[in-house]
Amino acid sequence: MSKKVNMNIKVEYLTRVEGHGNIVVNVKDGSLGACRLDIVEAPRFFEGMLRGRSIFEAQHITSRICGICACGHSLSSIQAAEDAIGFKPSQQTIDLRKLLLHYEILDSHILHIYLLVAPDLLGVPSFSPLIKTHNAVVRRALRMKKTCNDVCDILVGRHIHPISSVVGGFTKLPREKDLEAMHKHLTDMRVDMDETVQLASTLKFPEFDRETEYVGLVSDDNEYPLLMGDIGSSDGVRMKKKDYKKITNEFIVPHSSAKHAKLSRESYATGALARLNLNAKKLHPKAKKVADALGFKTKWTNPYLNTAAQLVECVHCIEDSIAIIERYQKKGINHNEEVIVGLNENKQIPVKAGNGVGAVEVPRGILFHNYEVDKDGIIKNANCIIPTNQNVNNIEHDMKKLVPEILDKGQEKVTLALEMLVRAYDPCISCSAHFLDVKFVK
Amino acid sequence: MKREIIRNSEFEVKKGRIVSTRQMTKIEKFFEIALADEEPLGHDPGQFVEVSLFGVGEAPISIASSPTKRGTFDLCVRAVGKFTNALHKLKEGDEVGIRGPFGKGFPVQTLEGNDLLILAGGLGIVPLRSLIDYVRANRRDFGKVTILLGCRTPKDMLFGDEVDEWNKRLDVNFSCTFDKADPEWSGNVGVITSLIPGVNLDPEHTYAVVVGPPIMYKFVIKELLAKMIPDTHIILSLERHMKCGIGKCGHCQIQGIFCCQDGPVFKYSELKNIKGAI
Amino acid sequence: MNKPKVAFFDFACCEGCQLQVANLGEQLLDILGVIDVVEFREVMSEKWNKEYDVAIIEGSITTPHAVDRIKKIRKRSKVLIAYGSCATIGGINGMKNNFELDEIREHVYPDNAKHFPTIPTMAVDQVVKVDYYVNGCPIYPPEFLKVIKAVLKGIPYAVPDKAVCAECKLNENVCMYEKGVICLGPVTKAGCNSWCINNGNICYGCRGVVTNPQEQAQNDIMVKYKISLDLMLNKMNMYNKCREIDKDE
Amino acid sequence: MKYVILKKNKLDEFIVNLSKQKKVMAPVSKGYNNYAFEEVTRGGQIALKYIPTILPPKKYFMPQYETVVEYDTKDGKQNMEAIVEYDEMILFGVHTCDLAGIQSLNVVFSDRPKDLNYIIRKNKIILIGLECNDYCDEHASCKLVNNELPNGGYDLFFTDLGDFFLVHVNTWEGENLISLTKVFEPADDIHMKKREKLRAKKREIFKNEVKINPDQIPDLFDRSHNSKVWYKLGERCLSCGNCTNVCPTCHCFDVEDEINLDLKTGKRIRIWDSCQHESFAKVAGGENFRRKAAGRQRHRYFRKFKYPVDKFSRYFCTGCGRCSRTCMADIRLKETLDDLIKESI
Numbered sequence A: 001m002s003k004k005v006n007m008n009i010k011v012e013y014l015t016r017v018e019g020h021g022n023i024v025v026n027v028k029d030g031s032l033g034a035c036r037l038d039i040v041e042a043p044r045f046f047e048g049m050l051r052g053r054s055i056f057e058a059q060h061i062t063s064r065i066c067g068i069c070a071c072g073h074s075l076s077s078i079q080a081a082e083d084a085i086g087f088k089p090s091q092q093t094i095d096l097r098k099l100l101l102h103y104e105i106l107d108s109h110i111l112h113i114y115l116l117v118a119p120d121l122l123g124v125p126s127f128s129p130l131i132k133t134h135n136a137v138v139r140r141a142l143r144m145k146k147t148c149n150d151v152c153d154i155l156v157g158r159h160i161h162p163i164s165s166v167v168g169g170f171t172k173l174p175r176e177k178d179l180e181a182m183h184k185h186l187t188d189m190r191v192d193m194d195e196t197v198q199l200a201s202t203l204k205f206p207e208f209d210r211e212t213e214y215v216g217l218v219s220d221d222n223e224y225p226l227l228m229g230d231i232g233s234s235d236g237v238r239m240k241k242k243d244y245k246k247i248t249n250e251f252i253v254p255h256s257s258a259k260h261a262k263l264s265r266e267s268y269a270t271g272a273l274a275r276l277n278l279n280a281k282k283l284h285p286k287a288k289k290v291a292d293a294l295g296f297k298t299k300w301t302n303p304y305l306n307t308a309a310q311l312v313e314c315v316h317c318i319e320d321s322i323a324i325i326e327r328y329q330k331k332g333i334n335h336n337e338e339v340i341v342g343l344n345e346n347k348q349i350p351v352k353a354g355n356g357v358g359a360v361e362v363p364r365g366i367l368f369h370n371y372e373v374d375k376d377g378i379i380k381n382a383n384c385i386i387p388t389n390q391n392v393n394n395i396e397h398d399m400k401k402l403v404p405e406i407l408d409k410g411q412e413k414v415t416l417a418l419e420m421l422v423r424a425y426d427p428c429i430s431c432s433a434h435f436l437d438v439k440f441v442k
Numbered sequence B: 001m002k003r004e005i006i007r008n009s010e011f012e013v014k015k016g017r018i019v020s021t022r023q024m025t026k027i028e029k030f031f032e033i034a035l036a037d038e039e040p041l042g043h044d045p046g047q048f049v050e051v052s053l054f055g056v057g058e059a060p061i062s063i064a065s066s067p068t069k070r071g072t073f074d075l076c077v078r079a080v081g082k083f084t085n086a087l088h089k090l091k092e093g094d095e096v097g098i099r100g101p102f103g104k105g106f107p108v109q110t111l112e113g114n115d116l117l118i119l120a121g122g123l124g125i126v127p128l129r130s131l132i133d134y135v136r137a138n139r140r141d142f143g144k145v146t147i148l149l150g151c152r153t154p155k156d157m158l159f160g161d162e163v164d165e166w167n168k169r170l171d172v173n174f175s176c177t178f179d180k181a182d183p184e185w186s187g188n189v190g191v192i193t194s195l196i197p198g199v200n201l202d203p204e205h206t207y208a209v210v211v212g213p214p215i216m217y218k219f220v221i222k223e224l225l226a227k228m229i230p231d232t233h234i235i236l237s238l239e240r241h242m243k244c245g246i247g248k249c250g251h252c253q254i255q256g257i258f259c260c261q262d263g264p265v266f267k268y269s270e271l272k273n274i275k276g277a278i
Numbered sequence C: 001m002n003k004p005k006v007a008f009f010d011f012a013c014c015e016g017c018q019l020q021v022a023n024l025g026e027q028l029l030d031i032l033g034v035i036d037v038v039e040f041r042e043v044m045s046e047k048w049n050k051e052y053d054v055a056i057i058e059g060s061i062t063t064p065h066a067v068d069r070i071k072k073i074r075k076r077s078k079v080l081i082a083y084g085s086c087a088t089i090g091g092i093n094g095m096k097n098n099f100e101l102d103e104i105r106e107h108v109y110p111d112n113a114k115h116f117p118t119i120p121t122m123a124v125d126q127v128v129k130v131d132y133y134v135n136g137c138p139i140y141p142p143e144f145l146k147v148i149k150a151v152l153k154g155i156p157y158a159v160p161d162k163a164v165c166a167e168c169k170l171n172e173n174v175c176m177y178e179k180g181v182i183c184l185g186p187v188t189k190a191g192c193n194s195w196c197i198n199n200g201n202i203c204y205g206c207r208g209v210v211t212n213p214q215e216q217a218q219n220d221i222m223v224k225y226k227i228s229l230d231l232m233l234n235k236m237n238m239y240n241k242c243r244e245i246d247k248d249e
Numbered sequence D: 001m002k003y004v005i006l007k008k009n010k011l012d013e014f015i016v017n018l019s020k021q022k023k024v025m026a027p028v029s030k031g032y033n034n035y036a037f038e039e040v041t042r043g044g045q046i047a048l049k050y051i052p053t054i055l056p057p058k059k060y061f062m063p064q065y066e067t068v069v070e071y072d073t074k075d076g077k078q079n080m081e082a083i084v085e086y087d088e089m090i091l092f093g094v095h096t097c098d099l100a101g102i103q104s105l106n107v108v109f110s111d112r113p114k115d116l117n118y119i120i121r122k123n124k125i126i127l128i129g130l131e132c133n134d135y136c137d138e139h140a141s142c143k144l145v146n147n148e149l150p151n152g153g154y155d156l157f158f159t160d161l162g163d164f165f166l167v168h169v170n171t172w173e174g175e176n177l178i179s180l181t182k183v184f185e186p187a188d189d190i191h192m193k194k195r196e197k198l199r200a201k202k203r204e205i206f207k208n209e210v211k212i213n214p215d216q217i218p219d220l221f222d223r224s225h226n227s228k229v230w231y232k233l234g235e236r237c238l239s240c241g242n243c244t245n246v247c248p249t250c251h252c253f254d255v256e257d258e259i260n261l262d263l264k265t266g267k268r269i270r271i272w273d274s275c276q277h278e279s280f281a282k283v284a285g286g287e288n289f290r291r292k293a294a295g296r297q298r299h300r301y302f303r304k305f306k307y308p309v310d311k312f313s314r315y316f317c318t319g320c321g322r323c324s325r326t327c328m329a330d331i332r333l334k335e336t337l338d339d340l341i342k343e344s345i
């Protein structure tokens, strides 16, 4: 490390991430001073606003926390809400929710890989120059994105702020021709997916390693756990969803409107990389093959490889979605399960007082929703812990290790490396600023 | 879904070329238009066309020139919204679409041989110009012609030069009034109704032709009736929202009447019992 | 003709409406063929320092800083589009205005409230002049295309001012009231092709209230279906709370 | 005049056969006693006992979004082609009220100047009627306007007589279908007698629903222009336009230009509009000729019971009851007529 380096990096309004964040790094005489990721998104006070609203509105409102993972928020919110009022969804509902979650992960990962990360790896400032230089890639990306969108449209009305997925089940269930259409979209997508894997294997990810604790859902069955399961970590932690607060250990730091989290060590990571590190055995065989091809052994400790992990998950999601659809094509969907909810004026779904937690693996990691409702199903308290919030602390620790290692490359390179690092986590800053600490008044 | 081309569809437009344009006031612009091969439009004074700009829309616009004018016809358009503003941006040589002419114009055959009292308020001068020009071209077929014109201010006056000419002609009685005076104006000030009592007319043999904004009609008709003009001798032109021009879209309907086909020109006797018409 | 310079800006929002653009798929390339996107923080790093032909604003105005920022953007933009419910009517962020500002701030940031200056949520046109509106949470892509084309063509776009019910009927949905739940379709501006009802849900009013909601008739209906005023207001306040700011003035 | 019969158990075969030739549209159940005309391929999908569908079959005759012109304004030109788009189809199971609705539209659009888009499309649609053996529900007023029995306007007409349909073959197209599908059998006297019995029973069931001699309705309306009834309706009406959307004879439309991204090509479309919307009769100057809901409601009723009677000698209310069924504000056609009658005596 060269000695008298001075560096002042301030990336304001970090681009190609969801929401507003700044990177601040101060190096004086070769030693690292400030090194932070500031979350500067305007707070929107969701958990405050939820008070007094019906539990049946929770998913509609919390879906609006974030446009990119709207289905994820919606699913976690529904899980928490149903837990709170003691409603048990049917197997069909659970399966279709899994399908929706696959779509969500697929959609978000594709957006991230192509629109947000690829420009860095291909050495351009954004997606638009690629239209000229890599037109086929761009078209493929948009086509895949559109497919994700189209299958979501069929299943829940639209991808951004899903319509028919609600507490209790679905207000509209797919018909025969809908299943057919989704099946066709997904099988058609395989070609593009193969080419994406091809492309990815030619990309060079920056080299950097920092082993950390990896947190995600775990389960005892053979399914790659995304919707259901307990909370687990690579350091051997295992806990019920209900105990999520012990795990996230949130603390506020002054520079950020997002809260930081830690578990067994100074920080932990959640997201595609963590999931792969915890559950790779359970991936669909085709996805496992892709992981192998990308050089995955038992664990990846390079955070830049989160993008590669996302790629593996894309393959898994496509294949498992096709499997779910085929199951229901055989068995048929029971349309009598369609629910009519609104504000539950027709009391289709029984309500009682309670406190419920939802924990769902969304694209960026584990997402917790927690509601406390009274006997009429009115929300008394709400809390939500976003994966990005959990990751921010880990990102800062990565940055602290990374900066000294590459300091001699000059400010421009360091800045780019940091931006790429932050982007690799696919942070969703809009989410992070929306829910912060909540004191549950007991 | 199958697709077929229709000949003679009512939605077909003819191409019209803008031969000349002139900004008349801040918000009114004049357009002289020729159809392909200078094909005559074949209209009666008082009829209107649907002017069309693909991508923007259509609007009904009165024909401002007499059928006696050869080769071209005139429009005068006030910029009030989406379509009219877009039209104002056009210049000489540009194309517009034309459907029509539509509706019933002024009953010139009936008017022939009679005295005419023409009352124009504001933009009402536009369709009336087609009648005035027609009358001038066939001056001998008509009796005494009186033109009364009402405008907001002298600046708002349309066809100013032509009006001056009417004024100078010995075979036309002309008066003009402004709602609001301006320092250079030394003539009448007030609404158009104030001019009517001063007109000397032979009610039995006079037809009054009135075009103006909706509120003008009530008051003018009252004055005309007071002058003993029979209600069959009062001719009006109405403005309504119109979409098709062929009496189907329903927008211009006044009770059982479709303004675009049954009008826009009516005798007061036809309208007086129709609530909502005036 | 030079391609117009278009910039996207986000204020307090979920950024979902921007994503709707990405969801257009390959059609997006057609749009990019006729406009020149010069700033779009979410997907590109480039910045632009000259005048914008078109600024597309997403999100509501919720902080003093945002007020300054939107005013600056307005000054630099020939045409300004309010994009999505948050920008056009305040949207979901307006629910904050149901509470005392200090109270909600302290509820959320018990110890750090002072770090988070906040003002009542406002729609963009409650701060600066807006030329075009694309309503909806999220925006309805076909309508967005219509608006973009109107902008490019230089002609106005009028948001439909009739009720969602009109479109709902055209889609032959069974009315939610017949199913025993309340729907805001009768008071909400159409233009979304009754998206939510087509998918079995109710209308939440995300496109804003029609100009003349026929209040007397609405009251009758509330009586008929035994809906309390509180419940109705509560539902209306989900998206349409910011309306009250105009009423006060 | 030719009659044939179709055994009930052959209906499926008939529909399957038909749907191989053309699109077949028929009433299907949407739940909650709501029905809609949708494409079917099997007899089992059809709701044979149904109350009037949410939208009447007019949606096939004048679609909600209909291209009338395709244009190209390259180089500032106004090039265009007037076009019509259509699907050849067979409408199965159309009630007598809806047949009357289609007849009303036929009258309007073939009145000069003719609307070729409508006429061309209409000629591509084959109509198979279905008799109502009983009232649909309390909103129907088909007897008032004599629509409880068929008055023509169909190619085939089905009467459900238990285990078979008696089918009236009315046109050459109908004849054609019969011979193509090969599932019909000749009708004999017994079949005809069964229908006579049904018709006799129907005479008992269907009674004028409103206490007025139908001939006096135009007169009633003449006297009712200033009736308080309109003002009361005006206060209750939401101006949502549902009543006109669902009405089989309402046909007001708007015309709009759709433009492609090249900003040069596009199409001119016509879209359903409603006289109940506040801006319907507004003109550029700001004047609105039907500013109040009361005036708009009056206009709607006059367009059913007065103006078309003067112009075309037929009621433009078919008695289907859709407007009453759909109105959230409970504005009921029969009630409105009753109120007008009460007020005028």
Ligand SMILES: Cc1cc2nc3c(=O)[nH]c(=O)nc-3n(C[C@H](O)[C@H](O)[C@H](O)COP(=O)(O)OP(=O)(O)OC[C@H]3O[C@@H](n4cnc5c(N)ncnc54)[C@H](O)[C@@H]3O)c2cc1C
Pocket: B048, B057, B058, B059, B060, B061, B062, B063, B076, B077, B078, B079, B080, B081, B082, B083, B084, B085, B123, B126, B127, B238, B239, B240, B241, B242, B243, B264, D282, D283, D284, D285
């Ligand atoms: C018989 C007749 C003759 C006319 N003659 C003239 C004339 O000579 N000169 C002139 O300047 N104006 C005339 N008008 C008025 C002119 O048609 C309207 O000003 C014009 O339609 C406004 O369209 P816009 O798109 O510019 O306005 P906008 O306010 O943007 O209109 C909004 C919508 O309302 C419709 N609309 C508004 N007012 C009318 C209307 N009166 N008729 C039909 N549609 C309307 C438009 O088509 C448009 O779709 C006449 C109207 C009628 C009925």
Ligand code: SF4
Pocket: C164, C165, C166, C168, C169, C173, C174, C175, C176, C177, C183, C184, C185, C186, C194, C197, C203
């Ligand atoms: S479901 Fe809602 S939008 Fe549809 S008609 Fe009923 S009230 Fe109107």
Ligand code: SF4
Pocket: C136, C137, C164, C188, C189, C192, C193, C194, C195, C196, C197, C202, C203, C204, C205, C206, C207, C208
């Ligand atoms: S139906 Fe209502 S809530 Fe849904 S998109 Fe339309 S306006 Fe918004």
Ligand code: SF4
Pocket: D236, D237, D238, D239, D240, D241, D242, D243, D244, D276, D323, D326, D327, D328, D329, D330, D331
């Ligand atoms: S359906 Fe009822 S409320 Fe709606 S416009 Fe018609 S009469 Fe009025």
